[in-house]
Every structure is written in C-alpha cells, then in structure tokens.
Amino acid sequence: MSERCAVIGIGQTVAKSKREDVSIAGLVREAVVMAVEDAGLTFADIDAVVVGKAPDMFEGVMMPELYLAGALGAVGKPMMRVHTAGSVGGSTAIVASHLVASGIHDRVLTVAFEKQSDSDAMWALSVPQPFSSPLLAGAGGYFAPIIRAYMHRSGAPRDVGMKVAVKDRLHALKNPYAHLHLPDISLQMVEDSIMLWDPLHYLESCPSSDGAAAMVIGSERAAAQAETDTGRRPAWIHGMAMRSEPTMFAGRDQVNPQAGRDCAADLYRQAGISDPRADFDMAEVYVPFSWYEPMWLENLGFCAEGDGWKLTEAGATSLIDGGDIPWNCSGGVLSSNPIGASGMLRFLETALQIRGEAGEHQVPDARRALGQAYGGGSQFFSMWVVAVDKP
Amino acid sequence: MSEPVTMMAAPMRLDYVFTPGVAQGKNMHGLERGVFIGQRCPKCKKVYTLSRGSCPTDGVPTDEIVELSNTGTVTTYCVVNVPFAGQSIELPYICAQILLDGANLSFMGLIQEIPAGEIRMGLRVEAVWVPPDELGPTMASVKYFRPNGEPDAAFETYKEYL
Amino acid sequence: MSGFPALTSGHRPVGVVSFAQHDNVRRDGEHNDVEMLLPVIAEVFGNVGITKDDVGFICSGSTDYLVGGPFSFVGALDAVGVWPPRAESHVEMDGAWALYEAWVLLQEGEIDSALVYSFGRSSPGNLSEILALQLDPYYMAPLWPDPCSLAALQAQALIDTGRASEADFAAVAARARRSALGNPKAQLAYDRSPEELLREDYEVAPLRRHALPPLTDGCAAIVLAAGDRAYELCERPAFITGIDHRVETHALGARDLTRSASTTLAGQKAGVGKAGVDVAELHAPFAHQELILVDALGLADDVEVSPSGGALAANPIMSAGLIRIGEASTRIWSGLADRAVAHATSGPCLQQNLVCVLEGV
Incomplete structure (x- = not known):
C-alpha cells in the first residue's frame, strides 16, 4: 500500500556561474547539510540517499555519486543515482519519495546538482557523433x-517570450538563491540582447549555473516528528507521475507532447485536480527558454490549446502583477540553471511555498502547488503535487 | 597565507570506435552513393530517415529499405548566432528541420544559398552533395541544403512533422 | 498456484518471471546498442507471452562514458518503443539497481509488472581509462589508475591477511570457467586446472590473467511481476524475499579492502542468513573478490557459487549485476534451487553492493 509522505527538509545552494569556492563535494554538502538540519535531523537519521544529475560529461566525472558517498552522508546506506536528462531533478525526488511511499524507509535524503563550470556543458551536449549530422x-x-x-x-505575438523573460527575472530579484539578479530588466533590455537562436534572444535563454538542491522526504511518522521538532509544517505529496515518449517519431507533436499531457492527467487523477488553474495556488515549471511558459500552460491544462500566451500576456502567471496562478516565483530555470538540479529546484520551490517559507517570493496562503520538470527533447516528464493538507 | 587553490586542470582524452550497426551501415552506404536511405516499419509502415534500426514507437526492427528523394521541405528552423566550442560554420547560419519527400521523419540540416532573412517554414529544398570523389559513408557527404525553386509547401502537408 | 513465500511485514510478493541476455562477446561490431537490445527485449517479453503494452513501468541502467556521448539511454529506449507514452525511468547504475527501483514501485500496488533492462559495451573505448573517471576527480582520476591495478591492491591486501593465496584465486577462476562451459551465453569458458593457471604471467601482481574478467559487450532484460500476475506469467516465479544495497566510502585508504562491509550489511538486511542458500550468483569481476563476497555473505561451504561462470565468464558492464539476478532466477524456475542469492557490485574494489534473495514456492 502507498503510504503518506511529505517534504520535511529543504536545502539549496546559491546558484552562480562558477562556484570556485567549493569542490563538487563541497557544493552538494552545502545543500544536504541544510536539508537535514532543516528537518531537525542528523545524518544518522537518514535511511537512504537518492542522487540525480544530468550527463556525467558536464563535470567530467563518471558516476560521481560514488566519489560523493561520504559527502552525502550515504556511507553504510542505500544510495541510488538517477539520470533522466533534464527532468532528472524531478525524477530523483520522485524515486526518493517512492522509497517512503512504499513503506520501505522513513527518511530519505534526495539531492541533485550540477557543477557545469568544471567542464563545458555546451560541448558535452554537442560531442560530435559520427552517424549524426555534423x-x-x-x-x-x-x-x-x-x-x-x-x-x-498559436498565432502568439512575438513579444510573449520577452514578457516571460522579464517576469521570471523580476521574480528572481525576490529570491536570494537565484543566479541572475538583473534589477534593470525590461522588455527593451531583452529585445536589445543578442539574438542567439532566432527567435530566441540571449535574455530569453537560461543561464549556465553551478548549484545543488536537496530535500528530505519523510513518512507520516517522520513528518509529525519533524513538525514537532522544528515547528515547520510538512509539504504533503498528493501525487507523483513520470512519462516518457520516443525522442523522434513520425507525427510527434514536440510543441504539445503527449507524454506531458498524459503525465499531467495521471498526476491530476491522483491528486484530485479537475481545474488546474483554479485548483493550484502556484506552479514551478521547467521553462529554460521563455516560450516554454505558454507552451507548458497548454500542455499542463491551465488553458485551452493555443491560449497559453494569453495567460502570460494578461499577467496571470506573474506574482508581482497579482496574477491568479503565479508561475516560477523563484525566478525559475530562466534565472538559475544548475541543469541536473533545475528540476529538483522546481519541486523544492513548491514545497517551500507550501511551508510558507518562500520569503519575498511567497505566494500568500499557497495551499496546493504543482512542480514540473522535463528533459531531453521534451520527451521525458516528471511532476508532483504538494499541499498543506494531508492527503 | 598563500592564495587559495580555486581551480586545477585535469585534461582528459578518450578515444572511441563506434559501431554504426546494420541499419546505420545501410544509411551510410547510401550517403556514400549520394542517396538518402529510409527504413520502413513493418507495423506502422512509417518511413524513418537516419534510422538506428528500430521503429521508435513499435520497438521492432525496421528492415525494409527505401531510397528517398533528394528534395524535401523545411518544416521549421532557427537562425544560429551563438558561438561555441567545436563549431565549424560561419555565423549566422540557418539550422532547419528537413522532411525529405517520402519520409515520415524530419532531421536537422544546414540551409545555405538563401539570406537568413528569407528562410521560412514550407521552403522547398534540395540536398547539395560534396563532389563525387569526396563522397563517403558519412553525413559530411551532404554539404548543405538549398532552395530548389519550387513553390513553398502548404502548411497542411507538413504540419504533423513539427 | 502455489502461494507466496514469507515476506517482511507489509511487503508485496514480486517475482522475476522472465530473463533474457545477449550473447556476451568481446566486440559486437555488427550491431549498435538499439540493435543489440531489440532481440533481447523481444525475447524477454516473448518468453512470457506479453508485449511492451502489458507492463506498468520500465526502468533501465546504463552509463554515458562507455559510448562517449551524453544521453545514451535515450536512444536505447527506441528498442522498447515507448508509445503511447509510458512511465519510465533510468539509473546511471548497473541494471540490478534499475530492478530495485522497479521492485520499490511494485511494492505500492498500483502496477503489477515491470520491464527492466540494461546495456553496456566495453569495446568502443579503453575501459581501463574510462573507469578511471569514476574515481575522486581531484586526487585519483588525474593519476589514471586502472581498475585492474586497484583490484590488485585489494588482492594483495587479502593475501597479506593470510586468508587467501594466489592458488585460491586460481581455484576460483578454474571453477568459474569450467562452470561456464555449461552456459551458452558465456564468453570465456575452459577446462584448465588451477595449477596450469598458476603458471600464467602476472598481469598486475598478484593478479594473473585468469583472475581478471573478460571485456564484454552485452545487454540483458528482466520482467518482474507481482502477486497473482507472477503466477499467470510463470509456473514457478523467483520471488524476491529480500533485497537491499549499501555503499561504502570511496576512499580506498579508509576501507578494509579485504572485507566487504556493505555486502555484509545488505546481506543481513535482505535476510540471506535466515535460511539455507542453494545457489549464489555473485558479481565478482576479479577472482579474489568472490572470496571476499562469500565471506561477507557468510555463505556455507555447500552453496553452489556462480554456476553460470559469473563475471569471470562474461562481464558486460552495467548488465553483469542484473544478469546475476537473472541467472539465479533460472535456477529457481527449473527447480534446481529453492533459495538463491544474487549479488551486484559497482565502483572500485566493491564499493557499492546489492544483495537479492530469491525463493521459489
């Protein structure tokens, strides 16, 4: 039987383009110590550790969790390493949560990281392979x-992406952990930035960051204990789902992938969501390029197909404009992108909001939130719902 | 106090010998002759370009060989202005998804002989191959694609391949 | 239907019902990864008369550095055909851990079966160099120590304790390769005496050639099924009555290399010692590691060890652990064993270990 489980500890590093002050181990250590202490625990209380990150070539270390076992407090414990492309941070949190939901463990530490500055991620993604186009x-x-x-x-006007780029950077100004803090951000500034991949401007793209994110997932018993010990309420997990589809196939809809729609449908069934826009108080969604906000608004059923850009344009997703469904109040992937950790940061930020601990970027009285991550060429999805109320 | 060590260089070099496999081997022999090879799935009958040997949706071998046309349609594209390591083409350049006539899957290719401002969805293009004596079992045999002068394809004809 | 074995309170009976593996070869220069997997996936489903559409979850294990490009698992998924979209996950670990992830999900009762597969080749690159990248990137990897040298350190430490000798290593290797003669999938099988093997030159002292695993290209797949579904698919499922895995510190100098504390702990948690063991399939790439593992698991003298020949007969990286679970399961299915132990390892000198107890009813 599936047991109740909740986020009971949260930790994250400040994201930066180069964390030259720490080793890879130092980076993950920052996040995991913070998460374990946040839960009122010590490493001795942790039953298992689940690690996630994107391709090993991003740092040049093969299966780095083996070397990191000590820094992660995993010695003598079960440790797993998940890799599902860009969705990995979300998938990792889900694998960890299943270790609790299945009744096997009470307290599982999950962590995701990337220290891209140690290698060259752009190169790693484009290693020439002999049988593909040069x-x-x-x-x-x-x-x-x-x-x-x-x-x-969709017939969306050209400036919708730039609006997302501005909105998420304004949100990031309220998040001390965000990588990009651009106080002067404006539509003009985005438009004036270099056109990298037409139609994408430089400022419509995510940065490359070093960073780590960690959470402790606890059983009902562990959650009660943590709440007593720390006074912080658990963020209850109401549903988790993962879906994959082939990378390329005839007739594949890459704009509105079936895997994303199916994943959301499964998730909403578990969590009893019938109208996402009304039922959620906020969402953290993987938007590495500005236009993915309107695309995912449609894919996740927040509006009809073709209407996503209208929500963005109307300010519905802006915390600052008082929108009814703020998206990426943390600043999102557009403001911090430690690739392997980016998906976990989405999940982590939803838990932070549910616990009412998001500080300046807190959505007032957030009671139910959606976390989403995607990866590869939009063929891998992971999602969860967390809420104040026990499921 | 000496300066803290913040970075160390650890150069690495690894060499690999790749195995193309049966399907990709056939594709490469096609490229060697200046011909695109497609493979048809026995179940769904879709024709895959640059197949790795299986139908991605049915999970069965695609062993029927189909010779494809030298012409196709740009389904979508982007103009690349960003420099990065390993890049060998002058900026800006056009990178497009090309659906060859007779195929059910597009692939990414370089478009030239058209100003970046004139590239558009639906543009009809043809492959330009390297001179015959330079043809080899590699995608490098295709220099690029260029407009072939035909009228643009209607959106309806390629909307399922975006 | 014959009922289910006793399980830890709250656990759901989950059994291995099908297993398939590719021929283990030094270099498969004919097929790419997808083409290697296609027949294996078809066989693992075909064995039990189901298709990809019948399983509730898919999980795979592989690692990118073997092929020198990112996302190697992504293309491999085309060997399954995940359409319509499926619940799917991947570990950058041996397939034995992918099986663990699937077993966890099956515990929750939402799904009744899962496909697990893994793949890896030793042939595209230089495995000794590639595995050096698995080491501490600051202090060890820049020195490029190869896995055979690290294993030799471990073997020498074992000899120095007086618990084993080079002759014992040769005895392990001779038995493994002789057993492999009965395994049609084995890559390296022969009938040679330990005395003959001891006349070989050292590769890295104290390890001679026979004490080293072969370099292997391969892949494997397993179908897991829960509860009644297991009996629908298999007459005598190999039920997982205990499964656990543990990791040790990476620092070789901080470990007693002659013991495998993580294997001992995982074995205890999996309940290896709760009853007699008929057969144990151990993932011991180097001959001396089998001795360490037998000791760590507390296996009695009468336990048949690695009748398939184990990793000394074929060592497809990322699959060799999953194959141990498959090979142990075949012994349960055939009735040759009632209770089997399967083991998988990862990392230098047995850093991380998984132990799985399988039982037939």
Whole structure:
C-alpha cells in the first residue's frame, strides 16, 4: 500500500556561474547539510540517499555519486543515482519519495546538482557523433525551431517570450538563491540582447549555473516528528507521475507532447485536480527558454490549446502583477540553471511555498502547488503535487 | 597565507570506435552513393530517415529499405548566432528541420544559398552533395541544403512533422 | 498456484518471471546498442507471452562514458518503443539497481509488472581509462589508475591477511570457467586446472590473467511481476524475499579492502542468513573478490557459487549485476534451487553492493 509522505527538509545552494569556492563535494554538502538540519535531523537519521544529475560529461566525472558517498552522508546506506536528462531533478525526488511511499524507509535524503563550470556543458551536449549530422547548434538550436512552430500554430505575438523573460527575472530579484539578479530588466533590455537562436534572444535563454538542491522526504511518522521538532509544517505529496515518449517519431507533436499531457492527467487523477488553474495556488515549471511558459500552460491544462500566451500576456502567471496562478516565483530555470538540479529546484520551490517559507517570493496562503520538470527533447516528464493538507 | 587553490586542470582524452550497426551501415552506404536511405516499419509502415534500426514507437526492427528523394521541405528552423566550442560554420547560419519527400521523419540540416532573412517554414529544398570523389559513408557527404525553386509547401502537408 | 513465500511485514510478493541476455562477446561490431537490445527485449517479453503494452513501468541502467556521448539511454529506449507514452525511468547504475527501483514501485500496488533492462559495451573505448573517471576527480582520476591495478591492491591486501593465496584465486577462476562451459551465453569458458593457471604471467601482481574478467559487450532484460500476475506469467516465479544495497566510502585508504562491509550489511538486511542458500550468483569481476563476497555473505561451504561462470565468464558492464539476478532466477524456475542469492557490485574494489534473495514456492 502507498503510504503518506511529505517534504520535511529543504536545502539549496546559491546558484552562480562558477562556484570556485567549493569542490563538487563541497557544493552538494552545502545543500544536504541544510536539508537535514532543516528537518531537525542528523545524518544518522537518514535511511537512504537518492542522487540525480544530468550527463556525467558536464563535470567530467563518471558516476560521481560514488566519489560523493561520504559527502552525502550515504556511507553504510542505500544510495541510488538517477539520470533522466533534464527532468532528472524531478525524477530523483520522485524515486526518493517512492522509497517512503512504499513503506520501505522513513527518511530519505534526495539531492541533485550540477557543477557545469568544471567542464563545458555546451560541448558535452554537442560531442560530435559520427552517424549524426555534423551541424552543431546547441540546446537552443534544438528548441528554437519548436518554439517557432508554436508561434505559428498559436498565432502568439512575438513579444510573449520577452514578457516571460522579464517576469521570471523580476521574480528572481525576490529570491536570494537565484543566479541572475538583473534589477534593470525590461522588455527593451531583452529585445536589445543578442539574438542567439532566432527567435530566441540571449535574455530569453537560461543561464549556465553551478548549484545543488536537496530535500528530505519523510513518512507520516517522520513528518509529525519533524513538525514537532522544528515547528515547520510538512509539504504533503498528493501525487507523483513520470512519462516518457520516443525522442523522434513520425507525427510527434514536440510543441504539445503527449507524454506531458498524459503525465499531467495521471498526476491530476491522483491528486484530485479537475481545474488546474483554479485548483493550484502556484506552479514551478521547467521553462529554460521563455516560450516554454505558454507552451507548458497548454500542455499542463491551465488553458485551452493555443491560449497559453494569453495567460502570460494578461499577467496571470506573474506574482508581482497579482496574477491568479503565479508561475516560477523563484525566478525559475530562466534565472538559475544548475541543469541536473533545475528540476529538483522546481519541486523544492513548491514545497517551500507550501511551508510558507518562500520569503519575498511567497505566494500568500499557497495551499496546493504543482512542480514540473522535463528533459531531453521534451520527451521525458516528471511532476508532483504538494499541499498543506494531508492527503 | 598563500592564495587559495580555486581551480586545477585535469585534461582528459578518450578515444572511441563506434559501431554504426546494420541499419546505420545501410544509411551510410547510401550517403556514400549520394542517396538518402529510409527504413520502413513493418507495423506502422512509417518511413524513418537516419534510422538506428528500430521503429521508435513499435520497438521492432525496421528492415525494409527505401531510397528517398533528394528534395524535401523545411518544416521549421532557427537562425544560429551563438558561438561555441567545436563549431565549424560561419555565423549566422540557418539550422532547419528537413522532411525529405517520402519520409515520415524530419532531421536537422544546414540551409545555405538563401539570406537568413528569407528562410521560412514550407521552403522547398534540395540536398547539395560534396563532389563525387569526396563522397563517403558519412553525413559530411551532404554539404548543405538549398532552395530548389519550387513553390513553398502548404502548411497542411507538413504540419504533423513539427 | 502455489502461494507466496514469507515476506517482511507489509511487503508485496514480486517475482522475476522472465530473463533474457545477449550473447556476451568481446566486440559486437555488427550491431549498435538499439540493435543489440531489440532481440533481447523481444525475447524477454516473448518468453512470457506479453508485449511492451502489458507492463506498468520500465526502468533501465546504463552509463554515458562507455559510448562517449551524453544521453545514451535515450536512444536505447527506441528498442522498447515507448508509445503511447509510458512511465519510465533510468539509473546511471548497473541494471540490478534499475530492478530495485522497479521492485520499490511494485511494492505500492498500483502496477503489477515491470520491464527492466540494461546495456553496456566495453569495446568502443579503453575501459581501463574510462573507469578511471569514476574515481575522486581531484586526487585519483588525474593519476589514471586502472581498475585492474586497484583490484590488485585489494588482492594483495587479502593475501597479506593470510586468508587467501594466489592458488585460491586460481581455484576460483578454474571453477568459474569450467562452470561456464555449461552456459551458452558465456564468453570465456575452459577446462584448465588451477595449477596450469598458476603458471600464467602476472598481469598486475598478484593478479594473473585468469583472475581478471573478460571485456564484454552485452545487454540483458528482466520482467518482474507481482502477486497473482507472477503466477499467470510463470509456473514457478523467483520471488524476491529480500533485497537491499549499501555503499561504502570511496576512499580506498579508509576501507578494509579485504572485507566487504556493505555486502555484509545488505546481506543481513535482505535476510540471506535466515535460511539455507542453494545457489549464489555473485558479481565478482576479479577472482579474489568472490572470496571476499562469500565471506561477507557468510555463505556455507555447500552453496553452489556462480554456476553460470559469473563475471569471470562474461562481464558486460552495467548488465553483469542484473544478469546475476537473472541467472539465479533460472535456477529457481527449473527447480534446481529453492533459495538463491544474487549479488551486484559497482565502483572500485566493491564499493557499492546489492544483495537479492530469491525463493521459489
């Protein structure tokens, strides 16, 4: 039987382009110590550790969790390493939560990280492979044509992406952990930034960050104990789902992938969500390029297909404009992108909001939140719902 | 106090010998002749370009060989302005998804002989190959794609391949 | 239907019902990863008369550095055909841990079956160099120590305790390769005496060639099924009555390399010692590691060890652990064993270990 489980500890590092002050171990250690202490625990209380990160070539260390076992407090414990491309931070939290939901463990530490500055992520993503086209375009070059297809299909005006870029950077100004703090951010500034992958401007793209995120997932018993010990309320997990579809196939809809829609449907069934826009108080969604906000608004059922850009344009997703469904109050992936940790940061931020501890970027009285991560060429999805009330 | 060590260089070099496999081997022999090879799935009948040997949706071998056209349609594209390590093409350049006639899957290719401002969805293009004596079992045999002068394809004809 | 074995309170009976593996070869220069997996996936489903659409979860294990490009697991998924979209996950670990992830999910009762697979090749690159990247990136990896040298350190430490000798290593290797003669999937099988093997030159002292694993390309797949579904698919499922895994510190100098504390702990948690063991499939790439593992698990003298020949007969990286679970399961299915132990390892000198107890009813 599936047991109740909740986020009972949260830790994250400040994201920066280069964390030269710490080793890889030092970076993950910052996040895990913070999460374990936040739960009122010590490492001796942790039953198992689940680690996630994107391709090992981002740091140049193969299966780095083996070397990190000590820093993660995993010695003598079960330790797993998840890798599901960009969705990995979310998938990792889900694997950890299943270790509790299945009744096997009471307290599981989950951590995701990337220290991209130790290698060259752009290079790692574009390692020449002999049987594919020699044309190198980078991640943006992969997604820009899909964005163009969305613009064509939806008839969205050209400035919608720039509005997302501004909104998320304004949110980031309220999040001390965010990598990009751009106090002067404006539509003009985005428009004036170099056009990297037409139609994507430089400021419509995510940065490259070093950073780590960690959470402690606890059973009902562990959650009660943590609440007593720390006074912090648990963020109860109401549903978790993962879906994958093939990377390329005839007739694949890359703008509005079936895997994302199916994943959301499964998640909403578990959590009893019938109208996402009304039922959620906020959402943290993986938006590495600005236009993915309107695309995912549709994919996640917050509006009808083709209408996502209208929500963005109306300010519905802006915390600052008092929108009814604020998205990415933390600043999102557009403001911090430690790739392997980016998905976990989405999940972590929802828990932070539910616990009412998001500080300046707190959504007032957030009671139910959606976390989403996607990866690869939008073929891998992981999602969860956390809430104040016990399921 | 001496300065803290904040960075150390650990250069690494690894060499790999790749195995193309049966399907990709056939594709490469096609490229060697200046011909694109497609493979048809026995179940769904879709024709895959640059197949790795299986139908991605049915999970069965795609062993029927189909010779594809040298012409196709740009389904979508982007203009690349960002420099990064390993890049060998002058900026800006156009990177497009190309759906070859007779295929059910597009792939990414370079578009040239058209100003970046004139690239558009639906543009009809043809492959430009390297001279015959330079053809080899590699995608490098395709220099790039260029407009072939045909009228643009209607959106309806390629909307399922975006 | 014959009922279910006794389980830890609250656990759901989950059994291995199908297993398939590729021929283990030094270099498969004919097929790419997808083409290697296709027949294996088809066989693992075909064995039990189901298709990809019948399983509730898919989990795989592999690692990118073997092929020198990111996201190697992504393309491999095309060997399954995940359409319509499926619940799917991947570990950058041996497939034995992918099986663990699937077992956890099956515990919750939402799904009744899962596909687990893993793949890896030793042939595209230089495995000794690649595995050096698994080491501490600041202090060890820049020295490029190869896995055979690290294993030799461990073997020498074991000899120095007086608990084993080079002759014991040769005896392990001779038995493993002789057992492998009965395994059609084995890569390295022969009938040679330990005395003959001891006349070989050292590769890295004190390890001679026979004490080292072969370099292998391969892949494998397993179907797990829970409760009644297990009996629908298999006459005598190999039920997992205990499964656990533990990791040790990475620092070789901080470990007693002659013991495998993590294997001992995982074995205790999995309940290895609760009853007699008929057969144990141990993932011991180097001959001396089998001795350490037998000791760590407290296996009695009458336990048949690695009748498949184990990793000394074929060592497809990322699959060799999962294959141990598959090989142990075949012994349960055939009735040759009632209670089997399967083991998987990862990391230098047995840093991380998984132990799985399988029982037939």
